[in-house]
Amino acid sequence: MHRSKPAQFIFALFAFLMAFSVHAQKLPNVMILATGGTIAGTGATSTTTVGYTAATVGVQQLINAVPELRKVANVSGEQVFQIASESMTNEHWLTLGKRVNTLLAQPNVDGIVITHGTDTLEETAYFLNLVVKSRKPVVLVGAMRPSTALSADGPINLYNAVLIAGSQDAVGKGVLVALGDQIHSARDVTKANTSTPDAFKTAELGMMGYVQGPKAHFYRVSTRKHTTETEFDISSLNALPQVDIVYGYANMNAVALNAFIAAGAKGIIHAGTGDGSLAAKVKPDLIAARKSGTIIVRSSRVGQGILARNGEANDDELDFVVADTLNPQKARILLMLAMTKTSNTKELQRMFYTY
Numbered sequence: 281m282h283r284s285k286p287a288q289f290i291f292a293l294f295a296f297l298m299a300f301s302v303h304a305q306k307l308p309n310v311m312i313l314a315t316g317g318t319i320a321g322t323g324a325t326s327t328t329t330v331g332y333t334a335a336t337v338g339v340q341q342l343i344n345a346v347p348e349l350r351k352v353a354n355v356s357g358e359q360v361f362q363i364a365s366e367s368m369t370n371e372h373w374l375t376l377g378k379r380v381n382t383l384l385a386q387p388n389v390d391g392i393v394i395t396h397g398t399d400t401l402e403e404t405a406y407f408l409n410l411v412v413k414s415r416k417p418v419v420l421v422g423a424m425r426p427s428t429a430l431s432a433d434g435p436i437n438l439y440n441a442v443l444i445a446g447s448q449d450a451v452g453k454g455v456l457v458a459l460g461d462q463i464h465s466a467r468d469v470t471k472a473n474t475s476t477p478d479a480f481k482t483a484e485l486g487m488m489g490y491v492q493g494p495k496a497h498f499y500r501v502s503t504r505k506h507t508t509e510t511e512f513d514i515s516s517l518n519a520l521p522q523v524d525i526v527y528g529y530a531n532m533n534a535v536a537l538n539a540f541i542a543a544g545a546k547g548i549i550h551a552g553t554g555d556g557s558l559a560a561k562v563k564p565d566l567i568a569a570r571k572s573g574t575i576i577v578r579s580s581r582v583g584q585g586i587l588a589r590n591g592e593a594n595d596d597e598l599d600f601v602v603a604d605t606l607n608p609q610k611a612r613i614l615l616m617l618a619m620t621k622t623s624n625t626k627e628l629q630r631m632f633y634t635y
């Protein structure tokens with residue numbers, strides 16, 4: 281059948297649009313929620329890898345800088361905040377957690393990527409690990425170099441994060457952290473270097489897998505409850521209980537502890553030396569704080585290992601809680617959420633052995 285030129289063009293265009301539509305329908309729908317950080321940062325020169333300005337590039341610019349994203353997902357962006365992550369607050373977390381839950385409840389959203397500064401990325405990830413009420417993938421991603429730097433790691437990290445967020449293999453694995461081709465669990469990962477691209481580690485408990493080629497490869501999962509399995513619900517929360525961290529060191533005193541309590545702290549994470557040891561100059565004030573109703577959680581500044589109950593202190597007698605393997609900054613997050621449910625220390629200790 282002979283077709284006129286216009287008819288041939290219209291037919292070809294229709295065929296292309298149909299093929300594109302079928303292809304697009306096969307791709308997962310991934311939302312990118314941007315919060316700021318180095319991944320959105322800019323430096324004065326291409327060799328500026330420290331001393332740059334974080335949180336200057338908008339989400340659409342981040343997406344446009346990686347056209348490859350559209351080959352692996354239908355992506356859309358939302359600028360939730362634009363901050364350097366050292367300034368993240370409980371209020372930011374509640375806003376972000378509620379937005380994530382709203383979006384994941386939509387059938388047209390298959391996964392979420394959150395671009396974030398690396399300073400507190402592990403904390404936001406763990407908070408979301410405890411409050412997201414969906415099995416759909418949520419992947420936090422950052423960069424150690426600003427977008428203007430030679431070998432900026434943001435674009436490939438963002439591409440990998442979108443790949444994971446759109447992957448069926450990532451469903452039900454809890455909130456994930458993806459940098460440097462590695463996949464980590466929100467519960468156990470930490471930023472272990474101030475500035476190098478391989479900063480994120482799950483040192484002893486082990487990362488979950490890798491991103492290689494256009495695929496996420498998983499080799500282990502976290503044994504602790506997360507997302508839909510948790511008892512925490514932030515939907516009606518507008519604030520979290522004030523919990524602060526007291527850092528342990530030689531020659532420490534109780535000034536910081538007592539200042540936090542005077543300022544209204546309902547819980548204290550004691551980031552002790554070694555296995556959560558209590559210095560002689562501080563222990564009486566911790567005991568007094570507990571007796572006045574403040575929840576005391578023994579954690580450790582060390583970073584790895586189990587915080588043994590009734591090891592360096594008689595927790596049963598003092599009515600203290602121990603943080604298990606959570607570092608102090610993550611123990612703070614769990615205690616804040618736990619205290620929205622109870623102040624019973626036996627219940628709190630159960631939660632630290634559950635999440």
Ligand code: DGL
Pocket residue numbers: 316317318319334363364365366396397398399400422423424425
């Ligand atoms: N200001 C730090 C932050 O926003 C920069 C670190 C980074 O994002 O890599 O977390």
